[in-house]
Amino acid sequence: MAGRICPPTSAISIESSAALELSVNRFDRVIAVRGTDEAGCALAQSLQVDHMPYLNALQAVQDCTAAQKQVHCYMTDADTLDAARESNLPLGKYRMLLTLQALDPSLTADDVRGLSMPELRQLEQTLSGTDSTGQTSGQGAQSGGNGQNGNGNGQNGAGNGAGNGYGSGKGNGQGNGARYGQAGS
Incomplete structure (x- = not known):
């Protein structure tokens, strides 16, 4: 045979x-x-x-x-x-195109063909709003009354929050975007 x-x-x-x-x-x-x-x-x-x-x-x-x-x-x-x-497209670029199209459906193979993989990864970060560590950043502020703490919330990354009680208090920090301000006395 x-x-x-x-x-x-x-x-x-x-x-x-x-x-x-x-x-x-x-x-x-x-x-x-x-x-x-x-x-x-x-x-x-x-x-x-x-x-x-x-x-x-x-x-x-x-x-x-x-x-x-x-x-x-x-x-x-x-x-x-x-x-x-x-x-x-090579398979890696094609897979990246699918990822990018989930973020921006208007992208085509012609849009990514001439870009390097590092350029495509940077485009993905730009479109998704993430930084090089994969975290998004944001700011938040909220007033606290009657001596209560004010809470500011960022999105999964560094953010600033300010709290106002009877005095003026401010707080800065890092981690999961949640920021707490202390009330002044």
Whole structure:
């Protein structure tokens, strides 16, 4: 019986300065290597990973990209890979596009295609209103009467609150956005 080709059941996208896709069959063997950009095409032609277990193929790729910083690997199903290919984006950028579209549905593949992953992560932070630590910031103020503390609430991050009682009191602090002011005496 002639050898049968087992169709891909998953894909692994490797992205650094070169972007590659490894198509993997149900036996965890690499059945295709495709570059998704110019540098990736050149790297794909130099790799000898066909029919190799995907873990061995990843090690071979890692050896080739050891000098590069920020190498990311993504694994997905065939449907998501097809959608990424249809949008003409590497898998990592496609997944980031989906995240960004949840924040701004008007974004398209063309909007993100020329951006680097650090630029896309910065865009995500801008759209979601988070800082580099993933926290949002806010301010709050509330007056307290009859010598009671005033509470100011920020959103999950640094904020300032001022409390006014019979005197004038102010408080600043950090943590979960809640700020408490002391009443003056």
